Amino acid sequence: TTGTVTLVGGGPGRTDLLTLAGQAALADADVVLFDRLGPQESLADLAPGARLIDVGKAPGHHPIPQPEIEAMLIEHARAGAHVVRLKGGDPFVFGRGSEEVRACARAGVPVTVVPGVSSAIAVPGAAGIPVTHRGLSRSLTIVSGHVPFEPQEYAHLHGVGGTLVILMGVNTLIQVCTGLLRAGMPPDVPLALVERGFLPGQRTTVTTVAEVVRRGGMQHATSPAVVVIGAVVALAESSVWEDLARTVEGAA
Amino acid sequence: TTGTVTLVGGGPGRTDLLTLAGQAALADADVVLFDRLGPQESLADLAPGARLIDVGKAPGHHPIPQPEIEAMLIEHARAGAHVVRLKGGDPFVFGRGSEEVRACARAGVPVTVVPGVSSAIAVPGAAGIPVTHRGLSRSLTIVSGHVPFEPQEYAHLHGVGGTLVILMGVNTLIQVCTGLLRAGMPPDVPLALVERGFLPGQRTTVTTVAEVVRRGGMQHATSPAVVVIGAVVALAESSVWEDLARTVEGAA
Numbered sequence: 001t002t003g004t005v006t007l008v009g010g011g012p013g014r015t016d017l018l019t020l021a022g023q024a025a026l027a028d029a030d031v032v033l034f035d036r037l038g039p040q041e042s043l044a045d046l047a048p049g050a051r052l053i054d055v056g057k058a059p060g061h062h063p064i065p066q067p068e069i070e071a072m073l074i075e076h077a078r079a080g081a082h083v084v085r086l087k088g089g090d091p092f093v094f095g096r097g098s099e100e101v102r103a104c105a106r107a108g109v110p111v112t113v114v115p116g117v118s119s120a121i122a123v124p125g126a127a128g129i130p131v132t133h134r135g136l137s138r139s140l141t142i143v144s145g146h147v148p149f150e151p152q153e154y155a156h157l158h159g160v161g162g163t164l165v166i167l168m169g170v171n172t173l174i175q176v177c178t179g180l181l182r183a184g185m186p187p188d189v190p191l192a193l194v195e196r197g198f199l200p201g202q203r204t205t206v207t208t209v210a211e212v213v214r215r216g217g218m219q220h221a222t223s224p225a226v227v228v229i230g231a232v233v234a235l236a237e238s239s240v241w242e243d244l245a246r247t248v249e250g251a252a
Numbered sequence: 253t254t255g256t257v258t259l260v261g262g263g264p265g266r267t268d269l270l271t272l273a274g275q276a277a278l279a280d281a282d283v284v285l286f287d288r289l290g291p292q293e294s295l296a297d298l299a300p301g302a303r304l305i306d307v308g309k310a311p312g313h314h315p316i317p318q319p320e321i322e323a324m325l326i327e328h329a330r331a332g333a334h335v336v337r338l339k340g341g342d343p344f345v346f347g348r349g350s351e352e353v354r355a356c357a358r359a360g361v362p363v364t365v366v367p368g369v370s371s372a373i374a375v376p377g378a379a380g381i382p383v384t385h386r387g388l389s390r391s392l393t394i395v396s397g398h399v400p401f402e403p404q405e406y407a408h409l410h411g412v413g414g415t416l417v418i419l420m421g422v423n424t425l426i427q428v429c430t431g432l433l434r435a436g437m438p439p440d441v442p443l444a445l446v447e448r449g450f451l452p453g454q455r456t457t458v459t460t461v462a463e464v465v466r467r468g469g470m471q472h473a474t475s476p477a478v479v480v481i482g483a484v485v486a487l488a489e490s491s492v493w494e495d496l497a498r499t500v501e502g503a504a
Contacts, residue, residue, distance in 0.1 A: 016276065017273055020268040092384060093384055093392065097382065098484075115378075125343075126367075130344040132344060132346050132396075139393055140345065141394075141414075142391065142393075143390060144384075144390060144391075156407075156408045156412045159407070160393060232350075
């Protein structure tokens, strides 16, 4: 009999930010396909009966092509396995989860999705930055920065007027900040880069959109990193939020 | 000695979408302030040692004013309690969590935040709608619909060109759809209303932005509901996704 595929949103990477449903799926798994974005450290404990397969795309290493990952999911499920595809954050936020679900469904393999804590929301919070704050930000726009945008897109990204969160945005950060400034964003709009959110070595750098361009980017930024642009970033600079950031860090 | 306040993102309402960290905070709680948006059903089991205080704002009932909730958090913590403020979704997505954190920090009460699964992302997924899909949507904008927008805001919300998710958007849905159409959104852009996501009686209605206006809104829509506008909604209509939606529903 055919097995199943369960896409599990693993959250930003700290084990205790996994959901109970995600934990249950891993406990029951025969095979787990994981990558560098989900919780990895305690994976052997979380999925004691599973074969663990690293399909990660570490920068500089040869990635497993997406169609091959999808073929692996289907192949193991057809062999009768409970397969968990463990992903960072939420499976439907730039994780290609939608493609994996469609591939399974088309192949007749039962597939379910366990949502996860999105790094786009949680990682700014770990740095003391609330993505929305009454009176400061009424919207949150989450984008992938893997390629830069068109001029008209910058106008709207700025025009929406709320908080802008960029995932996978380190490599294109100069272009994106330049585009936003050309679209009329004031140069002193605060920008935060949060590296390794919720993980050992978490680091927050607060600057401005113009300063990023002037300095030629954020040197030495390490992946994974989340970029936050907007008035809410200023809350992280107040002493209240510095205390909070320390507390949150201490709890991690 | 002063206690602590922990804001816990409870996710969309199904108990198993709580995080392990959220579960641990509840297990350790002396006092839990909850409302109608978080997981309620098994709260007595999750927090067996806690006094449970409903600060919910059920429609039509007298809500507890926000400053009073903040005063309660501080008062119980000062009395030495481990206080959990259990919120629906993630505490920093339109939950006034940021205000509660600031109130505690200003009062000198140690406060930490446990992020949660945001309904803005997870509830569309429960209906088979991925908020991003390669080639269809490169951005996700999350807004609160509690009051309508200005004309210029609609232009940008439409112009960003990705997926638009509206929380608390049932009451203003006609105005918002009218505003988006006036800003140039094509009338046939698909719109989904997902009621009671992940809860018994989950229901998805798929229509178009123009149809909402023509019909004078979505009658009989029940809160909580999440509105999704954009090309990704069409994925929910394909048979592949109908199967998925059934599977996901069956798992719930």
